[in-house]
Amino acid sequence: MKKVNNDETQERANNEAQFIKLYHSVMQKQDFNLLQKYIICYIISYQLQGKDFYMTDETIAFHCGTSKSTVYRDLKKIKPLMNVTHKSTGGKSNNRRFLQMKNLKDWISYEVTKDIKVDVTKFKTIPEFMVWGLSIFQSQDIFLQYLTEKNLLGYFGNLKAA
Structure with missing residues (x-):
């Protein structure tokens, strides 16, 4: 693995290290190289x-x-498949690029979503919870089915309307 000299980047990378799942449906795509598939799986995870x-x-x-230049080149090719937003966390150097795959249902099956374990307590409002759910499930019916199967419908009573 290539060593990065920037201590801040290395520390951030260590803090964010996690296991990611390589989705069969993504890895089967012939249009992308291995790094692009890995990045897509990373974002989906x-x-x-x-x-x-x-x-x-x-x-x-x-x-x-x-x-970094290889990542830049490969991200450029898959960027049309993502929602990209920029949020400032204070100052130009803290401008962050958030990536999210569009049409998640095209990348993974509903069966995979059954295994999602989310900490619902991090959502403070119903709209915030709905935005997350619809971005994952792409359908109100499937999101409702997930909420029912996981016994999460009662949590809506604990959330603020807006």
Whole structure:
């Protein structure tokens, strides 16, 4: 694995290290190289956990053992498949790029979503919870089915309307 000299990037990468699932349906795609498939799986893994994926190109490169320029080039090719938003966390140097796969149902099957374990206590409002659910399940019916199967419908009573 390529060593990154930036201590802050390395520390952030260590803190964010996690296991990711390589989804069969993603790995089967012939249109992408291995690094692109890995990045897609990485983003989906975060999405399914209800987390924001905001790694820099340098951090992704560190995790993948490749160069920042390679990550930049490969992200550029798969960018049309993602929702990309930028949020400032105070100052230009803290501007973060959040990535999320569009049409998640095209990448993974509903069977995979049954295994999602999300900490519902992190959601403070119903709209916030619904945005997460609809971005994952892409359908109100499937989201409702998930909530019913996981006995999470009662949690709505604990959330604020807005």
